[in-house]
Amino acid sequence: MAEADPSATFDIPFPVDNPERIPAKRYYDETFFAAENERLWPHVWQMACRLELIENVGDWVEYSNLDRSVIIVQTKNGVKAFHNACRHRGVPIAKPGGQGNCKSAGFICPFHGWRWNIEGENTFVYGRHFFSEEQLAQAEVDLVPCRVETAIGCAFINFDDDAASLRESIGPVLDDLEARGMDKQRAEWWYSTTLPANWKVAMEAFMEGYHVMKTHPQLQKMLPQLYNSMYGQDTGGIGVPINPNLTVRENIHAQYEHMKLLNDGMAGMIHEKEVEIAGQLLEVDLPEDPEQAVMMWYGIVQHQVVEQLRARGEDLPDLNTVAQTNPVKAVEFIFPHYFLLPTMSSASAYRIRPLGPEECLFEIWSLTNFAPDDEHKAVAEPTVLPCDSDQFPTIPRQDYGNIPMQQKGLHAAGFEFMRLGKGIEGMISNYNRVIDAHLRGEDAEKLNVATHKLAHNFDGEIQEMDF
Ligand code: FES
Ligand SMILES: [Fe+2]
Numbered sequence: 001m002a003e004a005d006p007s008a009t010f011d012i013p014f015p016v017d018n019p020e021r022i023p024a025k026r027y028y029d030e031t032f033f034a035a036e037n038e039r040l041w042p043h044v045w046q047m048a049c050r051l052e053l054i055e056n057v058g059d060w061v062e063y064s065n066l067d068r069s070v071i072i073v074q075t076k077n078g079v080k081a082f083h084n085a086c087r088h089r090g091v092p093i094a095k096p097g098g099q100g101n102c103k104s105a106g107f108i109c110p111f112h113g114w115r116w117n118i119e120g121e122n123t124f125v126y127g128r129h130f131f132s133e134e135q136l137a138q139a140e141v142d143l144v145p146c147r148v149e150t151a152i153g154c155a156f157i158n159f160d161d162d163a164a165s166l167r168e169s170i171g172p173v174l175d176d177l178e179a180r181g182m183d184k185q186r187a188e189w190w191y192s193t194t195l196p197a198n199w200k201v202a203m204e205a206f207m208e209g210y211h212v213m214k215t216h217p218q219l220q221k222m223l224p225q226l227y228n229s230m231y232g233q234d235t236g237g238i239g240v241p242i243n244p245n246l247t248v249r250e251n252i253h254a255q256y257e258h259m260k261l262l263n264d265g266m267a268g269m270i271h272e273k274e275v276e277i278a279g280q281l282l283e284v285d286l287p288e289d290p291e292q293a294v295m296m297w298y299g300i301v302q303h304q305v306v307e308q309l310r311a312r313g314e315d316l317p318d319l320n321t322v323a324q325t326n327p328v329k330a331v332e333f334i335f336p337h338y339f340l341l342p343t344m345s346s347a348s349a350y351r352i353r354p355l356g357p358e359e360c361l362f363e364i365w366s367l368t369n370f371a372p373d374d375e376h377k378a379v380a381e382p383t384v385l386p387c388d389s390d391q392f393p394t395i396p397r398q399d400y401g402n403i404p405m406q407q408k409g410l411h412a413a414g415f416e417f418m419r420l421g422k423g424i425e426g427m428i429s430n431y432n433r434v435i436d437a438h439l440r441g442e443d444a445e446k447l448n449v450a451t452h453k454l455a456h457n458f459d460g461e462i463q464e465m466d467f
Helices: 029-037 166-170 173-179 199-205 217-222 223-232 248-269 272-279 291-313 319-325 394-409 426-440 444-450
Strands: 021-023 046-050 059-065 069-075 079-084 098-100 123-124 147-151 155-158 186-195 331-332 338-342 349-354 359-368 417-419
Touching: 021 426, 029 349, 029 426, 046 069, 046 166, 059 173, 079 147, 079 155, 098 123, 147 166, 147 248, 155 417, 166 173, 186 248, 186 394, 199 349, 199 359, 199 394, 199 426, 217 223, 217 248, 248 272, 248 291, 248 338, 248 349, 248 359, 272 291, 291 319, 426 444
Parallel strands: none
Antiparallel strands: 021 417, 046 155, 059 069, 059 098, 069 079, 147 155, 186 359, 331 338, 338 349, 349 359
């Protein structure tokens, strides 16, 4: 048979031909879903696990997405990953969502009991004499390695042996996040839920803040100037959001109350310990100009967050300096399915995996730093909740209200495409066009350049793509 031409591109169903219009069928059509399963997921870096789950030598976790599964394990020589299939008759060695420590017992296949050590080398075949020698050559029975790299406190896997490295694929945003100390954060809690929606509908609910006014009215009400200046008025840019009818001190109190709402609503995005520190600073001396006062107050709060948390033993960078050297947006996306909301010392993180064309698995972590003597143990597994559970913090619960509704609406007769605000919902267009480029089989170098444009683009514009 002739070799496939690697430069050949595929026709794809329902492509984004007009960057401001995203065809609705991309969110429920079976052929589109199959194209993603075949040509997107097997070639991209996927956030497979947080590193605190595999801190000790021998710790392993199973990660799967659709019909592909890997085992990620901590070895003496760093993190490794293996395709989760026994070399005998293909049975997965680890169960979905499984985890454990293999340092003493290694891995054991549940079917006929073949074994492997932590490095994936086969150490035992029951009844060897039944097999031809060549079937049991060492390389034939060792577990098959899978690409794995670490960054921002996570192990990322890629099923494609020819893919560019994680950092080449994702770009400098990983360095920016690590400059904020995100590689040292750990989960303080972890929730998961199943949403009746396409994975992209769930991702896109977090790609703009334009929905705050109607979906998160408590935030809008507390700082209307902030949200109106970003989303409601043509101000030609984001000013410092002050209320001209309030005194300087009242403005500072409104900012503080807004921080409390974000903490209550999102946990790690603004951490409780940051709210507590901000609360000590409500009466600090500030300039009379309210805009300058608000800006200066945030600088003082951030400085005190660093000082006080360092004094408690946390290993934090100087966040005011990092805000200049490695600025990040309110939401940063790691293509295709992980994103973070870094504000000060802590963050919220989300990962979304498809379960079917109209169902996805949605996880949220609250991440923060812990002092070395902190008793906090790694959160071993997610708390699984129904998507309407009131255990979810307020803000994602409000977002979960929209996601299943939108999925239904996308099916409406006559609804052919979503129409995007090119100046504020550009991320959704950029994301979908990078997905299309994967499905078409575009050149790897072009894909990397385009993927880098997805960084620092929350609330951003539609970008030119070179394909
Ligand atoms: S399938 Fe694993 S030992 Fe037989
Ligand atoms: Fe939201």
